[in-house]
Amino acid sequence: MTVQLAISPASRSFAPWTETTIDEDGLSAGPALRYEQDREIYGEGEDADCYYKVVSGVVRTCKFLSDGRRQIDAFHVAGDVFGIETGGLHSLSAEAVSDCRIVAYRRVPLDKAGTQSVSPRLLAQVLRNLSRAQDHAVLLGRRSAIEKVAAFLLDWARQSCASGTIGLAMTRQDIGDYLGLTIETVSRTLSQLERDGVIELPSVRQIRVTNVEALNDLNG
Amino acid sequence: MTVQLAISPASRSFAPWTETTIDEDGLSAGPALRYEQDREIYGEGEDADCYYKVVSGVVRTCKFLSDGRRQIDAFHVAGDVFGIETGGLHSLSAEAVSDCRIVAYRRVPLDKAGTQSVSPRLLAQVLRNLSRAQDHAVLLGRRSAIEKVAAFLLDWARQSCASGTIGLAMTRQDIGDYLGLTIETVSRTLSQLERDGVIELPSVRQIRVTNVEALNDLNG
């Protein structure tokens, strides 16, 4: 199983909850693992003996309901840390949205870590994820479809942008499952924004924002 | 301003990001601050020089959109920690849902904490909040009104229950803003659950669950 393989490079990091092998860009922490598009990195319920940092590419973390409905928690890009969990098990699953490189760090479950202290950098990463999750909740609970899409575009432009045109790594389905919408609604909303002269859609996976103010207005 | 007053008892805790004055129940960490119902504990954008732990009562943390729409992030009960933020400012506001007692702990912003390490207990609390936020996102993005209400009831029964009857600390408006619904939909859904024999509503703020399985089924 690839996951076994995935863990091995991290074993050089022995201290629990430390980042001794992580440096600012994460590149020298050991060889990056490669995951090709749509590969699962870990599944809901699997042992959470590692956490991860994205080196390149995009990763989605998500949850599933028993009937298959999916909610994407976040898209992670270079520098983002994901997979840090309370218990010994991952409560989300993680998948490669695009081909990507990822560094794994071995961890010890919190309940076995005793009084060993934690790097503030790690805490900062967790707090960043928490803050994103809180913003996401407002979006999911209180915004209309067009506001959701506008917020997503602004957010993604900031994260990924080679300014001018946004390159989408993900499908409409991914966007829908991130925003709590169906693909049809995502598609229709993008078309409407195009008709309104707010964006252009040179190709399916490329979006050019021609009127940022309009998006900012929609963002409240 | 009451917030100034609120901070003082925490000043006995000097080390940044430590919990030396916190013990398991949080009661001996210093005198608890009292907040009466609907008092603001801190506002969005205020300096986050303290974080907090609930001793008794219920606290809500929430965000507002510019037009007044509100999303409640979480209800916090005895033992829960809230108000730990990435930057120097609170990104949510916190208010007393019921009269409550709260302990404040002074903190130092992460960016000034340097390499000082962090208690794993604090990290565990943050991870708990993160996990709750992730569950909340699935609820907001992918569940129907009746599923939302069922999930809320089960959740709240677990947190607050003197088994048998659930005592609600919050209004329908609070529940709606937590679940991403209007008060009318919350009310109608509760009425429907009552008609279906799943719950009883002896009074507005009391709910007796008569059929837990039905709720669990709705919860997926």
Place this chain on the structure above:
DNA sequence: CGTCCAGTTGACTCACCTCAAACGTGGTGG
């Protein structure tokens, strides 16, 4: 040139929202 699959578009439906009125309960004052 045909197949496949992601995306788009259209027609229709429905879950939830909006607006409005009625209800109930707790508090206040006569």
Place this chain on the structure above:
DNA sequence: CCACCACGTTTGAGGTGAGTCAACTGGACG
């Protein structure tokens, strides 16, 4: 003790934003 008010809640009637189902489009690839 009762009349009245305030406010949170419930209920009803009607509207609508987003979902559903289905047909169509357009690149990518063999």
